[in-house]
Amino acid sequence: MALTYTTLNVTTLAAVLRYITNVWFIKDPLLNILMEKMETFDGIRIEVPLEYADPDLSQFTGRMVPFNVGLSSPLTKAYYDPKTNTTPLAIPWEDKVDNKGEGKIFDVVTVLTENLIRSVRHKFATAIWTRSTPGANDFHSLDQLIGTGTIGGIAPADMGTSSLWQSQLIDVVATYNDDPAVETNLLDENSDVYILNLLERATLLASYLDEGPDIGMTSPYLFSIARRAFFRKFGGSPVDKRMVNAGIEHIVYLNTTWFASHYCAAAQTGDTDGRIYAISTDAIKYRFNSEAKPFVFETPVTMQNVNADVHKLLCRGNMVISNRRRCCRLYNGIKSPKAFAAPA
Secondary structure (H helix, E strand, C coil): CCCCHHHHHHHHHHHHHHHHHHHCCCCCHHHHHHHHCCEEECCCCEEEECCCCCCCCCCCCCCCCCCCCCCCCCCCEEEECCEEEEEEEEEEHHHHHHCCCHHHHHHHHHHHHHHHHHHHHHHHHHHHHCCCCCCCCCCCCHHHHCCCCCECCECHHHHCCCCCCCCEEEEHHHHCCCCCCCHHHHHCCCCCCCHHHHHHHHHHHCCECCECCCEEEECHHHHHHHHHHHHHHHCCCHHHHHHHHHCCCCEEECCEEEEECHHHHHCCCCCCCEEEEEECCCCEEEEEECCCCCCEEEEEEECCCCCEEEEEEEEEEEEEECCHHHCEEEEEEECCCHHHCCCC
16 A cells, blocks of 8 residues: 555554653653553543541540541542643645655654644643643643642632641741742751752651652752752762763652753743642542543544644543642742753
8 A cells, every 4th residue: 555644644643642651741750750640531520539538537446435427528529620632733735745755755744743742742741830820721730739729629628627638838938047049058958948958848748647749840950959969968979979970860859759840940930939849649640531541633634725634632631639738839939040941
C-alpha cells in the first residue's frame, strides 16, 4: 500500500496515543508524575473519596461500655466537574499537494505531530502552575487545590473538626524574621529562612499522620540554591562533588524528592514571588474519562470553507485532590529571579 497522508495519519497518530503517557510530559516533573499515576472515571462528575483518619471512629471501650457510631465529618466524597481539552491538528490541502512523495509526507506529518505534542504539554504544564484564577472551562491549578477556597464542592468549614481540608499555607515574610528575598539569607545556616529549613518545614507540614509528601517542587533558582546548600552540608566526598558538577536533576531530603519546574518560575508575578511546594501525589491526581484513557483522536474531518483535514485530540477530566492536609505551599517574598529559568 502506497504511503499517503491518510494511511500515515492513521498509523502515526495511533502511535502518538501510546507515546503520550510515556514521554510527552517529561519536561515538567510534576506533570510527568501526575500523568504516570493518572486514574480514570466514568459518569458526569468525578467522585473522589476523601482519605483521612477519623479521630472519633476508633475508641477504647470497657466491659459493656457504650461506643459511639459515626464520623466526625459527615462528608465522604468530593465532587469535581470534568473539563474538556481539545487540540486540533490540521493538515492543509496545500501541504498535501506541495509535499508529494513518501519522504516529504512523513516529514510533514512528523513535524505536525511533534508540534501537537509540544502544544499539549505546554497547555497542561501552564494550567498546573498558573497563579491566575482558572477559567470556567479550565483544569484546576495547583494553587487552587492547595488553597483556602471551596474545592470539590467542599469548603474547609464543611469538614467540622477534621483538618483534612485545611491546606498548609505559610506566608514566609509574615512567619520568619530574616528576609527571604536576600540570597545570603537563603544560604546561611543561621538564618531562619535557610533554604533547607524551608524545605524541612514544608515537608513536615505536609505530613499527615505517618504519611509524608513524596515530591517537592520549586523554581529552578530555588532548586539551585537548595542543591548548593544540600551538598555544602552533606556532600563532602569526591562522588558527591562529581554529582554536583554534573548537574543532577533532583535531590532527596527527608524522604522527599525535590525537583525544579521552569513553568513554576514562568508563573511568577515577579522576582520575589518564589514558591515551595511539598506534595503528596497520592492526594493530588489527574482523573480522565475512561473513554479517552486519557486522550483520544477523532476521525479526521474536512473543514467547511477551509482547505484542510483536521484531527482533534481530546481528553476530559480534571486535576483533583482527596486530602488538602497532605500538601503544603510556602509563598510571599521568596527570591526567585524569573530570568534564571529558560522561558516555558
